[in-house]
Amino acid sequence: MPRYGSSHSTSPFIWCAAIICGIISVAVIFGGILVFVGYMVIHPRVPVISVANAHLDFLKYDIVGVxxxxxxxxxxxxxxxxxxxxxxxxxxxxxxxxxKTIAYLRQDEFEVDKEKSVLFNYEVQSSPIPLNPTMMQAIDYAIKQDVITFQLKGGSKARWRVGPLGSVKFECRLSCDLRFRPSDHSYIPSPCTSAHKH
Incomplete structure (x- = not known):
């Protein structure tokens, strides 16, 4: 006669854990689908920060090296x-x-409307900057060539809200040269943007 092992009923705790895991899995999948659909409906382009213009208001250095x-x-x-x-x-x-970092440009949190842009004017005045021999040679050369170059580095964190589902976040970074003519203080325009538009 065949012998059968005794049957063991599954613990109610195991059933409850399995049901809860199933519900969580379905919720995560459903939430992911909703966020994806919302993202595709909004279809955002990466926000862009850029240098729109600049001007060398004042430049002075002396033989002491300041x-x-x-x-x-x-x-x-x-x-x-x-x-x-x-x-x-x-x-x-x-x-x-x-x-050498000579100044900081900061801006409080701000919002940009749909399909809009905003401009921020920063008037950056440095404290007297002591120049080492290398920097003095650089500024002498810049005056002779009539081109002086500063670097602008930094960025901003941007985000959109995808309806009630959450937000889409982006990092906007700038790293570029700002070139000026000391003779007339004018800005020499060159591309300076955080990202290419799509």
Whole structure:
């Protein structure tokens, strides 16, 4: 006669755990689908920050090796998305000359409407900057060539809200040269943008 092992009923605790895991899995999948659909409906373009314009307001250095300067930088924040406002936060840039940070540009949290852009004028005045021999040679050469170069580095964190489902976040970074003519203080335009538009 065949012998059969005794049957063991599954513990109610195991059944409950399995049901809860199943519900969580379905919720995660469903939530992911909703976020994806919302993202595709909004279809956001990456927000862009760029240098719209600049001007060398003031530049002075002496034989002792001290430089003073004031620069106006116009930053543009763009939101090309037609279906959502963009929020920019933690916006900060460093203005650098020959590897030395001479000023900071900061902006409080701000919002850019759908398919709009905003401009921010920064008047950056440095404290007297002591120049080492390398920097003095660099500025002498810049005056002779009539081109002086500063570096602008930094960025902002941007995000859109995808309806009630959450937000889409992006990092906007700038790293570029700002070139000016000391003879007339004019800005030599060159592309300076955080990202290519799609």
């Amino acid at each position: 430089m003073q300067t004031q620069i106006t930088v116009v930053i543009r924040a763009e939101n090309d998305n037609a279906k959502a406002h963009a929020l920019f936060d933690k916006t900060e840039f460093k203005l650098i000359y020959e590897g």
